[in-house]
Amino acid sequence: QLETLEQEEQERLELRTHPVEKRTHIVSHQHGMTVTRTLQEGEAEPQCWTFSYSQDELRGLLPEGASLLLLRVLACRWAVPPGLIFPAINNEGHLCTSSY
Secondary structure: OOOOOEEEEEEEEOOOOOOEEEEEEEEEEOOEEEEEEEEEEOOOOOEEEEEEEEOOOOOOOOOHHHHHHHHHHHHHHOOOOOOOEEEEEOOOOOEEEEEO
16 A cells, blocks of 8 residues: 655756756645646746646556556566556656556
8 A cells, every 4th residue: 555645856957058957746635646847947937837636536646656666576577467557647747647
């Protein structure tokens, strides 16, 4: 019964005159999960988007950290069960599916 309570992801691209920074913050709460995505390009004001998902939408969610752990287990077993599909959150903060 492992559960993601909070997850932070940061990506920074350093270009000479135009750095780009992307942050994704995921927080679990009583009714589901909230994903906040922030994008800052150069000196411009940061852009921010927030998405909320209910517990029903997230049933079986496989966040990035859990996905890495699952990949290691599958590699140790040298097998992937057919039709292994989970809900996931993509790098834009939207709900999607992840299949193996």
